[in-house]
Every structure is written in structure tokens, then in C-alpha cells.
Amino acid sequence: MRAWTRPRRGPYRTSLRLTTIPTPSPPVGSEVLIKVSYVPLNPGALAMISLLPAFITVQDAIPELECSGTVVAAGPNAPAELREPGTLVTAFRDVPSVVRGKGLLAEYVKIPAEMSVMPLPEGLRGRMKEAGAMTGVGQTALKMIRTAGVKAGDVVLVNGASGGVGVMLVQLCKWAGARVVGIASGGNEEFVKGLGVDEASALLPISDGKTDNG
Numbered sequence: 001m002r003a004w005t006r007p008r009r010g011p012y013r014t015s016l017r018l019t020t021i022p023t024p025s026p027p028v029g030s031e032v033l034i035k036v037s038y039v040p041l042n043p044g045a046l047a048m049i050s051l052l053p054a055f056i057t058v059q060d061a062i063p064e065l066e067c068s069g070t071v072v073a074a075g076p077n078a079p080a081e082l083r084e085p086g087t088l089v090t091a092f093r094d095v096p097s098v099v100r101g102k103g104l105l106a107e108y109v110k111i112p113a114e115m116s117v118m119p120l121p122e123g124l125r126g127r128m129k130e131a132g133a134m135t136g137v138g139q140t141a142l143k144m145i146r147t148a149g150v151k152a153g154d155v156v157l158v159n160g161a162s163g164g165v166g167v168m169l170v171q172l173c174k175w176a177g178a179r180v181v182g183i184a185s186g187g188n189e190e191f192v193k194g195l196g197v198d199e200a201s202a203l204l205p206i207s208d209g210k211t212d213n214g
Helices: 043-051 095-099 128-132 134-148 164-175 186-194
Strands: 002-005 017-020 031-038 066-074 088-092 108-112 117-119 155-159 179-185 199-203
Touching: 031 088, 031 128, 043 095, 066 108, 066 128, 088 128, 088 134, 128 134, 134 164, 155 164, 164 179, 179 186, 186 199
Parallel strands: 155 179, 179 199
Antiparallel strands: 002 017, 031 066, 031 108, 066 088, 088 117
16 A cells, blocks of 8 residues: 655655555454544644654654544444444544554544544535544644633634634634634634634734734
């Protein structure tokens, strides 16, 4: 199978290489073998790996944490909802596995079901691209609103409302019944309004260290 690997450090634009590696063996136990559809290139994952000392990272490591795809096969101990070939899923790989070079930027991946392999709900089955990028930012946003205790009637300011986590935060806060003020760059103001914010505020462009209105 084909996989993107990182034979050297640096940004993905210059460090990724398309290689051929063995396809994973048939799944056992609770493992699920997935044919990958989409993998987001997550700046957080790249930053995490770049901060590690070179001697810790693996040569020709496969990067990335999350994906969407289709179940090819599953071990006998996998949950019933993941055993049917053809089931559409989203999956998330734990950070230690990615540090060891076992990320998800490949044609096929094998993951224990308990490591956040989930069947897609009906509303996402035609949106594999979006589903592939929701797990990490969704978990982050959910953790934030639970930690903050967001509830109906609260007013929440979301800075960076057009970013990955921001998009999820806006919608989760609205679902919780909060009033949401979203901040984004001017070019994304209409997009943020479309997410359902109660008020959108656009950042002014920066020129020579000052806003355009001085």
C-alpha cells in the first residue's frame, strides 16, 4: 500500500514522501482494519512532532492523528457496529502511537476499536471529508465547554471562530443554549455568521503593525 512518511524533520511541504509499505495484517482481537478516505493535515500534530528531540522520533514515520474511512475487516472482539465490512467510520490514533511513527496518513490503517473508532452518524455519511477532520477539534471543543461549564443563558466569546476548534465551539455553545459572539478575520465574517453566532466581529487587517484605521 502507499503511505506518506516523513524521512526528515520540517514542514509537510518539504518533509513528506510518498512511499510503498506492507499492508497491515488481518485484524485480531478488537482491531479494525480501515481503508482510509480522508486525513487532515493537522498543524497541532506537526508542531507536536517538531518539538520532540530527533532521537525520539522514528525514521520514515507515518504522521497524523485522525481519519475517516471504510471498515475492511474487524477482529472478533470489535464492537458489533464495527464488524460489518463497508461501515463508514471516523478514527483517532493516540499520541504515543504517532510518536512511534504509526500515524494514519496511509491507504490502510489498523486500530484497536477502543482507540476512538466510531461509526458515522447518518448525517455525516455523505460528508467523509468533514468527518475525517472532526474528531480532534471536536474533542478539544467539547473539553473546553465542559471545563468552562457553558450552559443556557451564558454569553461566550469565541476568538478564532472560523478555525477548526472555533467552528466546533460555536456550534456546541449554541447547542448548549448560550449566546455566542464570534471573532474572525474579515474574509470569514459571513462564514461565521452562517454557523449561527448571535454576533460576529471581524478583525481589521494589519498594516505596519497598526490597524488600517490607525
